[in-house]
Amino acid sequence: MSSQLISTRQRLIQAALELFSAHGVSATTTRQIAEKAEVNEVTLFRNFGNKHGLLLAVLEESAAFKDLGESLVRRATPPGNVYQALKDYASDTLHTLERVPEFVRSVVGEADQFPAENRRALGRGVTEANRYVAQYLATVIQQGHLNTYLPAEKLASLLNGMILGYAVIEFTSEFHELWEDRDDFLENLVELFLHGAMSSTAELATNSLQGGLTTIEVADLPATLVHQILQQARKWGVRDYALAYVLFGAGLSATEIISLERSHQIYDSQGHFLQITIPGFVRQVPVNQWILGKRYGSFTNNPLIKWLKSRKDAQTAMFLNDTGTPMTESELEARWQLWSEGLLTPQGQAPAIAQAQQTWRVEMLMRGITLENLSIFTACDRTQLQPYVRRAKEKAALEQATRLDHKPG
Numbered sequence: 001m002s003s004q005l006i007s008t009r010q011r012l013i014q015a016a017l018e019l020f021s022a023h024g025v026s027a028t029t030t031r032q033i034a035e036k037a038e039v040n041e042v043t044l045f046r047n048f049g050n051k052h053g054l055l056l057a058v059l060e061e062s063a064a065f066k067d068l069g070e071s072l073v074r075r076a077t078p079p080g081n082v083y084q085a086l087k088d089y090a091s092d093t094l095h096t097l098e099r100v101p102e103f104v105r106s107v108v109g110e111a112d113q114f115p116a117e118n119r120r121a122l123g124r125g126v127t128e129a130n131r132y133v134a135q136y137l138a139t140v141i142q143q144g145h146l147n148t149y150l151p152a153e154k155l156a157s158l159l160n161g162m163i164l165g166y167a168v169i170e171f172t173s174e175f176h177e178l179w180e181d182r183d184d185f186l187e188n189l190v191e192l193f194l195h196g197a198m199s200s201t202a203e204l205a206t207n208s209l210q211g212g213l214t215t216i217e218v219a220d221l222p223a224t225l226v227h228q229i230l231q232q233a234r235k236w237g238v239r240d241y242a243l244a245y246v247l248f249g250a251g252l253s254a255t256e257i258i259s260l261e262r263s264h265q266i267y268d269s270q271g272h273f274l275q276i277t278i279p280g281f282v283r284q285v286p287v288n289q290w291i292l293g294k295r296y297g298s299f300t301n302n303p304l305i306k307w308l309k310s311r312k313d314a315q316t317a318m319f320l321n322d323t324g325t326p327m328t329e330s331e332l333e334a335r336w337q338l339w340s341e342g343l344l345t346p347q348g349q350a351p352a353i354a355q356a357q358q359t360w361r362v363e364m365l366m367r368g369i370t371l372e373n374l375s376i377f378t379a380c381d382r383t384q385l386q387p388y389v390r391r392a393k394e395k396a397a398l399e400q401a402t403r404l405d406h407k408p409g
Contacts, residue, residue: 009047009057011037016054025055083381084372087190089133090163094182097167130156155193162189187382194383218391220359221351223292225343229351230291233339234303240335242307243319245296247336247353249288249304250274251360251378254329254353260318262308272299276379285377292363361385365392 015036019028030051034041048054133156150158166185169176179185221229226248233244246257256276264275272287287304289295296302308318317326336353345351364374365388375382 008037008039008043012039012044012047012054013057017058020055020058025051030054083190083194083375083383085136086159086193087186089136090159090186090189091182093160093163094167094170094186097164130160133159159189159193162193191383194381218358218362218387219345219347219352219355220362220391220395221345221355223294225345225351226292226356226359227294228343229339230296232341232343233335236335236338238303238307238310239319240339241303243332243335244339244356245291245303246274246287247356248291248360249296249302250285251357251364252276252285253357254332258317258319258327258329258332261316262311262318263316264318265304265308267299267305269300272302272305283376283379288360292359358388361388362391362395365389366395 012033016028016033019032019036028051030044031041033051033054034044037044044054048057130153134152137155138152166189169178170182179188230241230244230248234241243257246252252260252274259277260274261277264277266273266275266284267287272289273284274287275282275284287302289298289302297305313320313324315324315326319327319332321327321331333353336351340351343351345355361374361378364377365371369377371382371385371389374380374385374388378385
């Protein structure tokens with residue numbers, strides 16, 4: 001085909017897509033399409049035979065399914081937040097369909113009037129989208145060592161089927177009360193999909209032991225105990241104080257803390273952040289000035305900044321041991337034992353270092369951070385954070401009850 005013929009063909013396909021999207025397939029005439037493409041009607045018939053032949057080309061050559069699928073696959077390398085990737089994919093798909101509502105209504109409502117070849121083309125488009133989603137799911141299942149109740153191809157089919165079903169309902173039924181809004185649908189879709197169709201090996205083990213119920217115990221520490229630990233750490237020197245400050249002020253695990261480099265600190269008068277770098281994935285977390293109601297310095301002058309400014313060595317690690325080499329996780333846990341010596345949790349047990357991270361997560365939720373943003377800071381899916389949400393709600397209820405008890409009847 002000459003370049004002129006290719007240009008004419010593409011103009012006709014684009015004109016058809018725009019008119020089908022605005023008015024539907026049945027209401028659009030070949031004359032209207034030809035006029036919009038600035039060709040005569042005979043040229044349309046010569047290239048596509050008839051309107052259904054042109055519709056077939058629109059279905060087969062549209063890049064929408066391919067672009068959406070490739071976008072999702074890119075999110076799998078490196079692996080990121082599965083919840084957010086699936087929600088973004090579902091949202092992008094709905095936005096794509098929303099741009100062509102009349103086209104969707106026509107394709108769904110008039111499909112029985114199309115030739116079999118057109119219906120097969122529509123099926124191939126859906127299958128193409130499904131293939132990309134299945135490829136993404138297979139990647140995250142393998143990388144996350146997840147157990148699934150169905151193969152990736154079936155999971156992808158369910159996800160796409162629910163998204164398409166939502167679109168059809170939205171475009172044809174304006175006054176339903178099935179969901180509060182689109183975000184409500186998306187959140188429930190992905191939550192149900194991940195929680196009901198996928199789980200980690202650890203979650204399955206917990207399910208088996210507890211008769212199918214997954215429960216993660218969140219044991220955050222009370223404010224008085226946290227401040228005692230911080231004060232004890234301060235007595236052991238500027239390094240220990242900085243370590244305790246990062247544990248309670250940034251919510252990092254012991255593993256994340258020992259992997260920090262001096263260059264991973266970012267601060268100015270507007271904020272203080274740490275960059276967490278693991279193979280294939282980087283995120284930033286805030287370092288709080290306030291910890292459970294008490295302020296520990298400022299964005300430019302706090303225990304961590306003081307520790308780094310006191311350093312005279314050339315080591316790149318953020319935290320060093322007593323011999324001047326990068327601190328190990330076991331050495332950090334040993335420091336924690338010194339700070340928490342003689343202290344007990346409300347359950348009568350010695351505080352565990354992992355409880356510092358749990359305390360930070362609950363505190364952030366109590367202070368109003370959204371679950372979505374907490375998911376970004378922690379690199380955890382929303383389903384993994386649900387126990388923290390429940391604990392934060394429980395604490396909020398207790399605080400409200402306490403305030404009411406101080407009010408006269």
